[in-house]
Amino acid sequence: MIEVVSIKNEKTAATRPVVHMWSAKYDHVDGQALVTTRVAESCKDANFSAITYRAGGWSSLISSLGGYIKFWALVINTRPDVIYLVCSRSFLGFVRDIPILILAFSGYRVVAHAHGSDLKDLFRKKLIGPVARFLYKKCEIILPSTHLVSEVKRVGVSKVHVCENFHNTTVSRHFDEAKGTLHVLWNSNVIASKGVREVVQACELARGQGVDLHLTILGKVIGDHEASEEEMARWLSSIQESGWISVLGSVSRSKAQDFLTSSDVVALPSRYKSECQPLALIDAMSAALEIIIVDTPALRSTVGDYPAMVSGAAPSSICSALLKILEDRCMRQSLLQEAAQRSKVRFSPERFDSEIDAIFCDRSIDKNYSEGVE
Template structure:
């Protein structure tokens, strides 16, 4: 039987894997899973012990840990010759320096160095005076930069040559994948359901927009014509943030309209939550936002989308196609978008559009094939 070059390509993954479950750690796990056991190995460089952490903070322990990981990397590269070193690239100064040291450690020991970028702020690195002595050398030493969208590459086009660019959309795990038939049944069943189910899934960070959504729900609660329920799913950075949010809900008499679940690591539970929802809402203005995986997961389950004109989101969420885009930090526009989607026929059009966009751009087999074809180009 003929074996393609992609199936023969050996790849060493030197990156972060879950937990915690973030967009880029989940993506790393997915890409790793596409390759057969004989051609892959992972070195998990996560130092978070499964907890969410603020990015860009200088931690002595983290530096020491990374040096230990680099020693392990060198040992593995001396033990076996890999065709490709797969990394994820950071936009922070400390993260960049770690990436730079890693490429230096690997140079000459692998055939290709590939860096996957999951941040919308990567171009900011090239404008930092402190890093200018290193960025040109770094770009020269990296063979391919993987971006999640053309929009994200466009920000870096002045610094990274076109022939080093590869665009690979995010996708989702098979545990969350919903069949086309299930989505069609969900859409047909909507008319029988009394409560309009709204859902937010992301880390509970203010710039992800969860407070803006809560304020929109306060406005919506005054509309007696709409029977709604909103579910918030996501991990908290601090207990004080959670208590403040719960207090806000109580003060505004939203407890009967809202459920706050915290982080969910059970993929089947998350799948059920997405299938029970009708509208997914992520009013993000997160500074390093790129291509939120949670939106892709929601489209997969046939949810209409409400999100913002931010990062790469307008490339695949379009008003009147699969949802409604709103301005950042605009609770009133979020409320109006919910009211608009409450119209049954309009919701059907947008929910159907979401599933269509998912199948065309983000379906796991589509993205996997694109990545395997990419490995074929590493010659």
């Protein structure tokens, strides 16, 4: 199903860039969809058109044919200043993006927005990698994290931009010094390589040492190379009767925000291959929660100077971080609140809108991202 959306503001048509977007549908709740929605809304003062498709298997390529015709006709008839591509990093997704990427060879300015860490993996693939590197060299790429810059620049793309994601609520945690229970929140998709099983085991270890702890698990069950969707669903079912774990599945963003106000810790010891800038961590930082991560470039770059707990990936190491949080929970509150204020500025929607606007208008951003975090 192809959808075409057009927005035009006659008063600013002469001064604002003409932007045509090619994207998977963004009518659901995940980080990429939220960012794409924000970009579309921030372009309402420009001449903006979007053609979206429903992602899927090989059959989705056939269903996208009509979209390609509409998009190319739109480009030829209105000659945009920017072709904004919400690019895919998978093999099939890359094949779907090829008819858009090749427009850069006809003199169009193609700006591809990558929402995961695995674009560099696409460039490394033996068969498709050289083709991907060749096509992307003519494009500009927006990355959400500095840690990706060095490797993407090595491909030789025309320009690399960094535009971090945003936090769009004003939720703050209600800290109660007298509260005994430690409330731990899992606020990401339930994927084995994100470390959710290790978090549960760590919480079990902490409870075994006398900690009064409750764990809430939010998120959709998804399979990966470590465990299939069916395996993860069975595992979730096996822990639901524990009495101290609440498994609530995928919830609305507003509902997930509500859980931040009553939680103490967000744990995300993720080794997920496409982890880039998790929304769960941005939300947790803005709400002044304790955070537990493992030491990966993606997670370290996301937390920045926020005083997160960095642990090993083993349950025993995560448990040690939980015990440390419990021991220091009162004296760390002012530190967390100060860090939260910095995070709100860093991840503000206004900052995001300003940087996207600067990219589309081809203005420089006052940042130096020539080197990423290694």
